[in-house]
Amino acid sequence: MFTIDAHLDLSMNALEWNRDLTRSVEEINSREKGLTDKPDRENAIVSLPALRKGNIGLVVATQIARYVAPDNSLPGWNSPAQAWAQTQGQLAWYQAMVEQGEMAQIRNLQELNAHIALWENGGDQAKKPVGFILSLEGADSIVNLDYLEKAYESGLRALGPAHYGPGRYAHGTDASAPLNENGKALLRKMDELGIILDATHLCDLAFWEALEIFKGHVWASHNNCRALVDHNRQFSDEMIKALIDRGAVIGGAMDAWMLSPGWERGKSTPKERNVTLNTVLDHLDHICQIAGNANHIGIGSDLDGAFGKEQAPHDLNSIADLNKVPDLLRLRGYSDQDVAKVMHGNWLNFFNKTWS
Numbered sequence: 017m018f019t020i021d022a023h024l025d026l027s028m029n030a031l032e033w034n035r036d037l038t039r040s041v042e043e044i045n046s047r048e049k050g051l052t053d054k055p056d057r058e059n060a061i062v063s064l065p066a067l068r069k070g071n072i073g074l075v076v077a078t079q080i081a082r083y084v085a086p087d088n089s090l091p092g093w094n095s096p097a098q099a100w101a102q103t104q105g106q107l108a109w110y111q112a113m114v115e116q117g118e119m120a121q122i123r124n125l126q127e128l129n130a131h132i133a134l135w136e137n138g139g140d141q142a143k144k145p146v147g148f149i150l151s152l153e154g155a156d157s158i159v160n161l162d163y164l165e166k167a168y169e170s171g172l173r174a175l176g177p178a179h180y181g182p183g184r185y186a187h188g189t190d191a192s193a194p195l196n197e198n199g200k201a202l203l204r205k206m207d208e209l210g211i212i213l214d215a216t217h218l219c220d221l222a223f224w225e226a227l228e229i230f231k232g233h234v235w236a237s238h239n240n241c242r243a244l245v246d247h248n249r250q251f252s253d254e255m256i257k258a259l260i261d262r263g264a265v266i267g268g269a270m271d272a273w274m275l276s277p278g279w280e281r282g283k284s285t286p287k288e289r290n291v292t293l294n295t296v297l298d299h300l301d302h303i304c305q306i307a308g309n310a311n312h313i314g315i316g317s318d319l320d321g322a323f324g325k326e327q328a329p330h331d332l333n334s335i336a337d338l339n340k341v342p343d344l345l346r347l348r349g350y351s352d353q354d355v356a357k358v359m360h361g362n363w364l365n366f367f368n369k370t371w372s
Contacts, residue, residue: 020363022076022267022316023238027106041334059324070336073135077148079103083156099157120145125371154179176214188217189249195225203230233370238269238316240299265362267316268296272327286330310354
């Protein structure tokens with residue numbers, strides 16, 4: 017079944033992990049044999065051929081570069097200008113993939129419809145470009161609001177103001193503060209440009225303020241449920257209800273620490289914790305129970321988002337295995353219509369409303 021994944025850090029893997037994503041997952045991991053500079057070496061799950069194999073023809077693909085103040089111990093760049101330059105290198109990689117015919121950038125409804133038609137009209141799937149909608153994870157690299165306009169002109173269509181820790185515009189996971197004045201101005205400018213607000217990673221205080229200030233379309237590209245795994249990275253039931261009321265779609269994330277209470281990084285394993293694709297569906301089903309329908313869930317896997325197979329559902333060997341999800345949903349009693357909503361329909365409906 018045609019599938020949309022609403023969160024993949026493709027350019028980060030290409031530039032910071034030095035992975036040639038035009039190769040198979042097996043080739044990427046073979047090239048990394050013996051490397052120890054990253055915790056997930058030899059454990060890659062994502063590549064462009066694997067996406068095609070899994071019929072994942074459209075993704076939301078990120079740019080990401082954090083600014084870190086002198087007292088911030090997180091990895092990142094020492095100035096917003098450096099962070100901006102990093103995102104522009106990532107943009108250049110996406111553009112190179114477009115020029116090679118590996119990917120196709122989607123910026124509007126016309127391009128979206130043409131791309132969906134290409135994937136639905138038969139032919140050799142292995143030769144079809146993977147479509148991508150450009151998203152920015154964390155707004156630190158937006159030097160000032162003029163840069164947001166430049167980013168929009170380059171195809172940026174979704175933005176999450178925060179990532180981990182304190183940010184220039186909003187605080188994110190494991191941090192807490194109200195939005196500052198720059199953050200509020202950012203949201204108003206996003207409204208003006210028609211950029212989607214990604215609520216993922218916003219700390220609770222910033223989340224509620226953002227929903228009040230921002231009047232446009234909101235989603236959560238990769239987020240799970242606090243009721244099942246209690247951590248500030250997850251959404252409370254009240255936050256989920258608020259997103260549903262705004263017509264949001266929430267993408268189920270597949271990082272095992274978000275799926276298993278008490279996960280110990282570097283010690284716990286998905287197999288030992290029995291973290292599977294069904295565990296992800298527990299979170300999606302929880303959202304459906306709150307909504308009373310299956311209209312607000314999708315896939316936002318975050319696979320290879322600075323973790324690999326060592327911290328992903330253990331019944332998933334590559335991202336192509338997302339094609340197991342439809343049968344797992346049917347076993348839970350989901351109708352074929354609802355299965356199609358989860359795999360692509362809800363995201364497509366969201367884009368149709370946003371770009372009409």
